[in-house]
Amino acid sequence: MTQYLVAIHHPDDYDPSVAEDEAMSRDIDVLNDEMTAAGVRIFVGGLRPASSAMSLRARPNGEVFITDGPYLETKEHVGGFWVLEAADLDEALVWGRKAAVACRAPVEVRPFH
Template sequence: MKHYLLSVIQPSSAEKPAPEVLAEIRRDLEVFHQDLKAAGAWVFAGGLHGPSTATVVRVKDGDALMTDGPFAEGKEHIGGLCIVKAPDLDSALEWGRKAARATTLPIEVRPFLGDVAE
């Protein structure tokens, strides 16, 4: 069984949805998460704070240097993630389609290297 990362791609400049829209998205996400759990595909999911809360750590000449903010400037950022177990890419893409419907945002589906020991 492989693990796949479903990344929620969120526009950086977008305003937060209205409270009633956000409530519906949260309900849809909860249904999506319950579907994952019922199918045995659930590993982990969570939302992220905005990119301004990021700290980048890089090593230069043996010293760890920390920089506030995201590594790259962009019009979009990862707003959340979900890690799922799926037997193949087609199955993972189906979970990605369901996640896109629930979040109303684009979802990037990417496999982890190697298989997961069950």
């Protein structure tokens, strides 16, 4: 079985206190319970806003340069994710579809090496 990243993407200005209501929280809880019951969920985590990130870049001299903010400047960032173990991409996509509905957000499904 292969492990897959199921990543939830949020816009840069995402505010969970505004965007996430009780129904959404309940839908995510139900999805987490379903994943656990199916034995596919390895790990799940929500991330703080991209503005809280620190980016590290190695320089040729070995020094590491640290800056405030996300590594990439984009309009969307990963807001949370699951690591799942699925039989194949089709099964991972089934879970990704459920995640997109529960989280009301775009989802990316990607296999690990």
